[in-house]
Amino acid sequence: MNRKIICIICPRSCEIDAEIAADGSVTVSGFGCQRGKRYAESECINPVRTVTSTVCVEGHAPLPVRTDKPVPKAKMFECMKAIAKVKALPPDLHMGDVILEDICGTGANLIAAAGRMRNGN
Amino acid sequence: MAAWDYEYSVVVIGGGPAGMSAAIAAHDCGVSDVLIIERENALGGILRQCIHCGFGLELFKEELTGPEFAERLAEQVEQRGIECKLSTMVLNVSRDKLITTTSAEEGVLTIKAGAIIFAMGCRERSRGALTTPGTRPSGIFSAGAAQRYVNIEGYMPGKEVVILGSGDIGLIMARRMTLEGAHVKLVCEVMPYSGGLARNIEQCLHDFDIPLLLSHTVTKIHGKGRLEGVTISQVDERRRPIPGTEQYVECDTLLLSVGLIPENELTTGCGIPLNGATKGAEVDQDRQTEVPGIYACGNVLHVHDLADYAAEEARIAGKAAAELVRGETGTPADIRLKTDGKVRYTVPQRITVKKDVTVYYRVSDVFDTPRLTVTAKLPDGETRDILTKKYIRLAPGTMEAVKLSRDLTGELPDGTVLEFRLN
Numbered sequence: 001m002n003r004k005i006i007c008i009i010c011p012r013s014c015e016i017d018a019e020i021a022a023d024g025s026v027t028v029s030g031f032g033c034q035r036g037k038r039y040a041e042s043e044c045i046n047p048v049r050t051v052t053s054t055v056c057v058e059g060h061a062p063l064p065v066r067t068d069k070p071v072p073k074a075k076m077f078e079c080m081k082a083i084a085k086v087k088a089l090p091p092d093l094h095m096g097d098v099i100l101e102d103i104c105g106t107g108a109n110l111i112a113a114a115g116r117m118r119n120g121n
Numbered sequence: 122m123a124a125w126d127y128e129y130s131v132v133v134i135g136g137g138p139a140g141m142s143a144a145i146a147a148h149d150c151g152v153s154d155v156l157i158i159e160r161e162n163a164l165g166g167i168l169r170q171c172i173h174c175g176f177g178l179e180l181f182k183e184e185l186t187g188p189e190f191a192e193r194l195a196e197q198v199e200q201r202g203i204e205c206k207l208s209t210m211v212l213n214v215s216r217d218k219l220i221t222t223t224s225a226e227e228g229v230l231t232i233k234a235g236a237i238i239f240a241m242g243c244r245e246r247s248r249g250a251l252t253t254p255g256t257r258p259s260g261i262f263s264a265g266a267a268q269r270y271v272n273i274e275g276y277m278p279g280k281e282v283v284i285l286g287s288g289d290i291g292l293i294m295a296r297r298m299t300l301e302g303a304h305v306k307l308v309c310e311v312m313p314y315s316g317g318l319a320r321n322i323e324q325c326l327h328d329f330d331i332p333l334l335l336s337h338t339v340t341k342i343h344g345k346g347r348l349e350g351v352t353i354s355q356v357d358e359r360r361r362p363i364p365g366t367e368q369y370v371e372c373d374t375l376l377l378s379v380g381l382i383p384e385n386e387l388t389t390g391c392g393i394p395l396n397g398a399t400k401g402a403e404v405d406q407d408r409q410t411e412v413p414g415i416y417a418c419g420n421v422l423h424v425h426d427l428a429d430y431a432a433e434e435a436r437i438a439g440k441a442a443a444e445l446v447r448g449e450t451g452t453p454a455d456i457r458l459k460t461d462g463k464v465r466y467t468v469p470q471r472i473t474v475k476k477d478v479t480v481y482y483r484v485s486d487v488f489d490t491p492r493l494t495v496t497a498k499l500p501d502g503e504t505r506d507i508l509t510k511k512y513i514r515l516a517p518g519t520m521e522a523v524k525l526s527r528d529l530t531g532e533l534p535d536g537t538v539l540e541f542r543l544n
Contacts, residue, residue, distance in 0.1 A: 006319050006320060006322070006323040007320065008320040008323050008324045009184075009320075010175075010178050010320070011175070011318050011320065011426060011427060013318055013319030013320040013323070015319075049324065049328070050174050050184075051300075052172050052173050052174055052186055053172070053300065053301075054172060054271075054272055054275065056275045061273060061274075061275070062272060062273065062274075062275040064172040064186060064187075064188040064272065066172075066174065066186055066189075073328065076300065077300070080300050080301070095188075095189060095192050113172065113186045113188045113189050114169075114188035114189065114191075114192055115192060
């Protein structure tokens, strides 16, 4: 089976051709860099996305958060539910601090994408 | 008594990616007294609400979210001890470089600057600019305003959403609203192509099965009090709605992602003329405006595709402002850059010092296999092509760059015009 994949790694948005053989092995061509090659391969086998959102805790401005690595695309909404359940944050929070470990069993941690001090509150 | 309250060698107006980068560059070129004036209560500018990934690949060589990108720059500002006046609004800038500001903390102040760098960014085109017929209910937001409500204020603007315009902010908000539980019904785009990046169509629309209707626009707005629905119509090649193609779409929210306009009130306030195509000041290779010592960079100069590029441009302005206050000048030149219309604009528009210059340009339409030619028209009437470059495809949504080395332009006499054209 052949697939055309628009790479989402950088703004160049390369169009990558992927060939998926009967045994499940993937051959890709037309990528602009190694990151794109890895993206296209993963897109055929196990598509993943980095989830970014905000954690809303009473009395504070929403805190931007992200997964520290991409999670399976099918688990994005489950991750969003887990993020919505966070109701408390440590007082002295820095960019990169872990908010949730191994979010929804994906192996990715949810981390703060900004420090409290510089987030305007 | 002095005629001003404070004095700085370099004052940067705006604390977004361009402003912070300009201030850092000026400081790194040996100017210790640099001030950033920012109207929000934190540095970061629009990046604070751009919580999605995709920033920093150029500047930091890793993929960051907007707030992370902003915080990296803010850390560099802090490490250098660059002063910042937050929650401070600039009311006026004069040609002799006096800046009037106001803030709750210090009241009205006058600040004297050796050099000023404009980095005020841009604002969104509004519903008023579109002249869409219908009622005027609540529920119509610019995509950036909705982004601010969701990501900074923590409010959801609505549940059933239609997005007009496929600019990147509209696409990003389609995904964001979907993830937060809204139903984004469709995105319609008046042009036959999207103004957004292909990667954003992929990860923001295709991932969530949100339809993109090209050559479609909103032709009527319905609802009293709150938005109840919109009529959308197909448009012909001249962007006129085609009768008979109307369809009614029920929705409580309409997001507009229909273009960005540089925020140039301060620029025009001190009499600096704007370029008709960029809607920003006309500048030389150092991003200096026609007023010596006043520079412009980032989205206030022309709308960039990426924060990384705005930051890169800002470093040019910051370095040049530092050189000016240190009294360093190069060998003067007088070359003007013109375009043929297919090339919509160039930045800079003139070269005033003999040096290597990267010229950024944007085209007016989609062109397949075009060739860019730069023709020098000398004052004695002689013309010669100094550079040609072939492309597979050029589109309005992508800013392009060509390098004009000092070897190419250094020997051109004063009064030369460089014409950028496509064929």
